[in-house]
Amino acid sequence: MIISIDFDKVIADTQELKDFYIKNEFQKRYPELSKDAPNVSFEELETTGVLPKTILREITHDMYADIKTADILKPILNSVKSINKLSRDHTVKIVTARSDESLDVALKWLATYKVNENIEVIGVGYTNSKRPFLEGSDVFIDDRYQNFEDVYDIIPHLLLMNGKYWQDYSHPKVTRVYNWNDIMDYIVKLNK
Numbered sequence: 274m275i276i277s278i279d280f281d282k283v284i285a286d287t288q289e290l291k292d293f294y295i296k297n298e299f300q301k302r303y304p305e306l307s308k309d310a311p312n313v314s315f316e317e318l319e320t321t322g323v324l325p326k327t328i329l330r331e332i333t334h335d336m337y338a339d340i341k342t343a344d345i346l347k348p349i350l351n352s353v354k355s356i357n358k359l360s361r362d363h364t365v366k367i368v369t370a371r372s373d374e375s376l377d378v379a380l381k382w383l384a385t386y387k388v389n390e391n392i393e394v395i396g397v398g399y400t401n402s403k404r405p406f407l408e409g410s411d412v413f414i415d416d417r418y419q420n421f422e423d424v425y426d427i428i429p430h431l432l433l434m435n436g437k438y439w440q441d442y443s444h445p446k447v448t449r450v451y452n453w454n455d456i457m458d459y460i461v462k463l464n465k
């Protein structure tokens with residue numbers, strides 16, 4: 274099988290990094306905006322439109338591209354072990370919205386945590402669809418349901434890594450998973 278996997282929030286846990294960036298950069302760069310939302314979380318910024326999209330994209334880019342913050346990113350429990358295991362029997366691809374410097378940070382991170390170096394990593398860019406890079410995939414795992422919207426017709430198994438802010442979303446073609454044990458159980462069943 275071909276198994277395509279997103280990076281942020283599926284392999285790497287971005288929560289601490291986001292909290293750090295909110296405290297250190299959002300409030301510093303946009304004191305006026307943050308005055309009204311002193312305890313805002315990154316997801317709230319993303320979902321409520323507190324920040325214009327262009328500014329949010331700029332902060333996201335800087336946050337992911339800053340090599341100093343790479344050590345704040347930690348693996349999601351069992352992600353690396355599971356991916357390496359899957360790569361023995363399947364073609365695993367990492368398909369991330371990251372590109373340029375932020376992709377370099379992810380590549381260094383994957384090497385640091387000893388993710389199988391034969392796994393192809395594709396950075397599609399934040400404003401681009403992942404679809405062209407997902408053609409032929411049997412399974413696609415992402416934490417953003419928006420990334421499923423243009424691949425419902427081409428990928429038979431879509432797994433949504435649970436996120437606090439996507440609770441109302443459901444789709445007959447999408448299975449919600451909560452951790453890597455769920456993902457591995459799902460894939461084991463497919464092989465039976």
Ligand SMILES: [Mg+2]
Pocket residue numbers: 279280281282283415416417
């Ligand atoms: Mg993600």
